[in-house]
Amino acid sequence: MSRSDVVIIGSGPGGAAAAFSLSRAGFNVTLLEAGPRYRPEQDYRLDRADWEVRRFPHKRSIRRRHTHAGLQALDTKWDTLRSWSRAQGRLIKGTHRAFSQYSHVMGVGGSTLHYAGESHRMHPRAMRLHTDFGVGADWPIRYEDLEQYYSEAERIIGVAGPEADAVRPRSGPFPMPAHAMSYGSQRLGDGCGQLGMSWLPNPVASASRPYDGRPPCNYCGQCARGCPRFDRGTPDLTFIPKALAAGHCRLQTECEVLRLEAGPNDRVSAAIFVDKQGAQHRVSADFFVLACGAVETPRLLLNSASRHAPDGLANESGLVGKNFMETLFFTSSALHPEAMGSYRGLPSDAICWDYNAPDAIEGVIGGARFSPATLEADLSGPLNYAQRIVGGWGEKHHEQMLGMFGHVLSVGAIGENLPNPRSYIDLDPEEKDTHGLAKARIHSHLPDMELKRLEFMAGRCRSILKASGAEEPVEEYGSYDMFNSTHVFGTCKMGASAGDSVVDAQCRSHRWRNLLITDASVFPSSGGGEAPSLTIYANALRACDRLAADLGQQRRVPA
């Protein structure tokens, strides 16, 4: 058995920032990651001719770790939200919403390894949904509590962004100037201008100039397949090397935690994990930080039920796994008569925040944001155009390829997803993983409020495209008829009261005081489309700053 001051489980944004914060403060940290390390120059082969056939090169499959419950029936009144493509017709053929994927990477850096680098601060008003609008839940902290940590995280990962943000007050400028928008995004900006909508550079953790030893981005647009250039500020290149350099952090990869042991004195005593060779280990610590994402974190807690925690660890409120919030999205693509070369540039290099506030969309509570999405739609090269947009075969196919390739513009919207009782994570009573542990089971339901918001998002996407001159729709897809989530939240909600939350404002379990959770499962609300990674970093830095202060205080007290 080994021992550390702190054991951190998961090396995505929440775990990496915690490791950095605590090792910097001088605490011995063991960082356990279930997945392997990725080697950008070897694993992300965007220099190969067949690059487009390959997506992100997952080394461990998340799909074997979760199942899903049946999803809701589709209703013809929402048919305008159905997913379809010009070449393939309706993408979801059945009568019920389909489960596409929970998109999650197991590896050092977590799901940021295939992200576009969007680095957003929460809209301050999206953190007060219950008080101001009577829906969802409030955050027990304010935007102001996060601001200094937002700034620190932006410096560490290297965010390039615009100068001003009237809604989200900043204590300083972004570390790097914003990237130039791609040609296609500029045309979408023209369309937004015609509609009276703003269109600003999107803050991204991608270098616009040499930064902290990283080269600037060269706009290949394939962030989702993994960046081989080291220019994107993922935790494996930023927080984790800095944590290791501090000399107090030990990273152990391919070590999967099976359960946490609860002691009789309301303290977690150890983590039990298996290594790559299958050997089982037990590591004890003063503190445990859990950061596995809003599906795996509740799964681990529920699988850690014991006589001291019969309903699952930290589940005294019964809320572990509840309040599951998913990625509510809609993407629309249309042909522009002019060649755009729209496969070039940073994904989501621009953003419209006009409808991001919780009351910005008439008739619903909860906002949304709009961005270019050609690259998220993966209209990235000739093969995707051939299969999904052009279709057909023979001479006509070739003629249409000449007329369409690089002409598609896409706009994507991501919106608030309010919690509801039918969206939650529990343990599948039937399905076990290779270790005999119950898999997580994802339950998802979209009530009418979500579908109305989605309807607004779809309408705006189409309007932007049309105003930009892209008038022939070729593909649309969204959350209405398929579950497809990368950003997930809420399953270990943070709150002031032990009765209606899992962790307190310092991300510590109300009962198990040496257990912290620092991933997006603690988010009480999703925000109006903000990408969560920057808030995860900032919140983890904040919680661990406080933990380090408390631990330091204890160490200074004479025995």
Add this chain to the structure above:
Amino acid sequence: MATSTTHHEVGKISRRVLMRRMGLAALTFWLPARWSLGLASDADPEPSAETLRAFVDTLLPGSDVFPPASALGVDRSVLEAAQSDPGLARLIAAGCQWLDRAARSMGAASFSELSGSGRASIISVAEHSAERSLPWVLFSSVRRFSFQKYYSAPESWGPLAYAGPPQPLGFPGHDRSPKETT
């Protein structure tokens, strides 16, 4: 090249007429979900390389700007893949037989001997056949595979003014019209 040889010119023919000539039975025998399991036999025929080449070159023909699929080795890639996939091997072999049989019903000695329009008529029948029937599975599988191989070859990118792959150069002129950067 085989795809341009037209020993047996057959004019354009409607799908309905073609189906009648070939006999509906040949088009509608249903296969199980895993197609390959349905054709196991002790004497699987060898796929006709000529027929397969003509097939992929009809799906992705040569033109003033585009090379034909066979020039990029697409047909050879299919055969190579079939060597390590018995199910695919059986599909290709049976599919080539079906294509040749369809061509004979139109008066040609084989699929590769047909004119371009004749081959296109047969492929159109396959495309619109019942899902999971041999012709439909053949069309869907070989088309998907051929597209992947064809558009993974840089020779197919030139006509599209695509300056890939994405790395190592990226797209430094991303903020300007492609007309200015190509």
